[in-house]
Structure formats: C-alpha cells, structure tokens
Amino acid sequence: MLEARVVCERGYLPRYPVLTCTASGQWDKPALCDPVNCSLPEDPPHGSYLCQGHVFSDRCDVICDMRYVPETNDTLGCSWTGNWITFRGENTTEMENALSADNVIPQTLVCVIADCGSISTPEHGDVSCTGTTYGETCHLTCHDGYERLIQDNFTCQVHGDKPTWSGEPECIPVSCGSPPEFPHTSIRCTSGHTYGNTCGVTCADGYEGTNLQNVTCHITGNWSLQAEALQSVVGGPDLLCQKKDCGNLSTPAHGRLTCSGTRYQDSCRLTCEPGYKVADESGHLLHRLFNFRCMASGEWNKPSCVPSDYCQLGLHDCHPEHGVCSLTGHQAFSCRCRVGTVGDGRHCERTACPDFPVAEPENGFFSCSIPTSSAADTCQSATSTEPEYEVVCVLHCNHGYDRLIYAEYSCGHDGNWTIPVDINSTGTTHCLGTYET
Secondary structure (H helix, E strand, C coil): CEEEECCCCCCCEECEEEEEECCCCCCCCCCCCEEEEEECCCCCCEEEEEEEECCCCEEEEEEEECEEEEECEEEEEECCCEEEEEEEECHHHHHHHCCCCCCCCCCCCEHHHCCCCCCCCCCCCEEEEECCCCCCEEEECCCCCCEECCCCEEEEEECCCEEEEEECCCEEEEEECCCCCCCCCCECHHHCEEEECEEEEEEEEEEECCCCEEEHHHHHHEECHHHHHHHHHHHCCCEEEEEECCCCCCCCCCCCEEEEEEEEECCCEEEECCEEEEECCCCCCCCCCCCEECCCCCEEECCCEEEECCCCCCCCCCCCCCCEEEEEECCCCEEECCCEEEEECEEEEECCCCCCCCCCCCCCEEEEECCCCCCCCCCCCEEECEEECCEEEEECCCCCCEEECCCCCEECCCCCCCCCCCCCCCCCCCCEEECCC
C-alpha cells in the first residue's frame, strides 16, 4: 500500500498528515495545510485586545483603559509556533519575517499610565507642574513684558494612543497696539508694536525733532509717551516735533520789522523809511503789507528796503541848483528847471535881467544879494553881483549920511527889474548929510 506524508510551510499544519493511495488510484484524503492556531490572548492589565483572528499571521491591537496607553508601538501577532509574540513591522514582509522567525519568544503587550513627559519651558517664561502623567497640570508664568500666547494652564491628556499636553507654553511680547498720534508727526514701527520695539519719528515739513526722538513699547504694554501725550492734548508743546526756529530776522537797512515770532509760519512785517519801498532780497517790489514768513526750511524769505523815490532821496541827476525833480514812478523821475531859470532840468541857467537901470545916487550906493528866504538859498551863497532872477538891490548911504528913501529893486523871473521908486527923478534927495553938533 502506497502512502504519502504531507509537509506544510512554516506556520501551517497538515490537516491529514498521511495520505493513502487506494485501489482506484486515488488518494484517500485531500492534501490540505491549515494555519497554526493560537489560543485566545489574555488581556493585559488596564487594557484589552482587539484581534483579527487567532491563527498564524493574525494580529491583535491593544486597547488601553482611560489614563493608560500602550507601552510601545508594537503589535501582537500569532507566530508559526502557536504563541503570541510582539513585533514592529511597517509592511507585510516584515510582519511575515517576524512571525516566521526561528527563535520565537512568547510576548504580550502592556498598558502603562499615560506620561506626557516634561513640558517645554518657553523663552521668557517659567512652568510649574503637578506631574507629567495623565490628568496632571502645568501652569505658565511669563516674565515681565511678556504674556501667554493662548493659555496659561496645560493638562496631560491622551489623543488616540499618544499622551500629549493640551498645548505648548509660549510667551510673546506684550503688545502696545498702535502708537499714540502726535500733531505734525509720523511714527513708523518697522519691527512691530510689541514690548521692546522702538519706533522712529518723522516730522512734517516745517517741523523738527525734539530731544524725544523715539517711541518705545514698555514692559507694561504702554507706549513710552502716552502720559506725555495726555499733557500734549491739554495744551502742552509738541513732544516729538516742534516748529523749526528761523531765528531773528535781520532788519534790513532803512527799515523796521514787526514780528509775531521766530518759528515756522510766524511772520514779520517791514516798514521802510520814506523814499524806500518793501521788496524781497532780489529787489522785486512787494505790497507794503506783505508778510515775510519763517518757511518750512527753517529760513526766512528775506526782506529789503529798496530806494524808490529818487527825488526825495537825492538820487536824481537834475540840476543841483535850479533843477526840480518830479517823481513819475518807482525809481523813475523827470527834471524841470525852476521858475526864473531856463533849460531841460538837468542843465538850467538863471533868467538874467539887463544891467541895473538905476545909477548910483550922490552920496550913496547899492548892494545886491539873494535873500535868505529865496528858493535858491540852499543852492548858492546869499550874495550876488549878477543881475539875475531873485537878486535884490538895496540903496545904502555913505558914512555920514542918512537914507531918506528905502529903495529895493528885484530882478523878476521874467527878466525885468521891479523899480518901486525912481530915485533918479529931478529934485529927489536920497541921502542927507548929518551935522555934528
């Protein structure tokens, strides 16, 4: 009788170890290999198994009770020996190799109390904990100038099979928010609005920085100048930017200044002496009420007093004695000759009378001069022997004689003598001798 022994691969057992060939030429039983059977695994303390089955290559996962987690990431598997073992495999091949290994040591999975480990200590903060296992808590305290990002209490908890803290402690700089606003000032914060950050200051046109050139976020979460800003609101000076100071405006020659101040937008009004007009530094005429201002550059637009009335200021070229200057506009004039003279105003000659028409009387003589009240008294001396306009000739008697007739002859502007008394008439006595007693 012919027999055959069935040999199976590792992890499998023959259902019928021996087969017999019958007289009909058929094997009496089929050649079958069944997977090795593992008994039901005993649940570990604080947990239970969830299995696919109980034969070779089947796996079981451990489900731990509340507060507990698997000690390792291993899986329980039914080995070829019929014993449960633990293995760590990422794919089917690794699993089959582990369950079919030559040396198989029975093992089980373990549930341990969940331990989140030490919680991280953030920069700029301290953490105090009651423990590191499930349900224990930690409290975060941030250093001055810093505050918690989200929460300050953290609990050890389990997500799936992984113990984790309910958050990560983190301390961030306190925020001061947007910096306060100041008049005529732009505050630029390139690094942010949090503790320790400093913002730069830019002043508007016409303004310049004071000694306080930075705005800093303080440890309290307030900007460094909020208190000062409050004072500014109630009427204090600009804290960060103040009006530029142009200094005192130099008073121009022939002028007088009246100023409202020396800072940006202040103004000065110029009053010029008679004969002068208000102008800019280039000499361009301005309205007499023009305001010279302290400009955004910190400089004045500079005033000047320019000669305007050339007649009044003696800046004309009319004849120095007989010319009459007439103002026709700014720095413009015309010349004419005064009464009793002839010419174009720049060249004038006095009107001449004919030779003195009265002969010198017996015992007397004439003296001729220009009176001090004459229009020419500032132009020439008061004496003249020339028979010309405004010359006055007066009769005088010789020593020892008294004048009986006062006779004054003047050369008129028409070139004729004025003769009030004809002393040459017959029978007229002009000078009478005096007799000593």
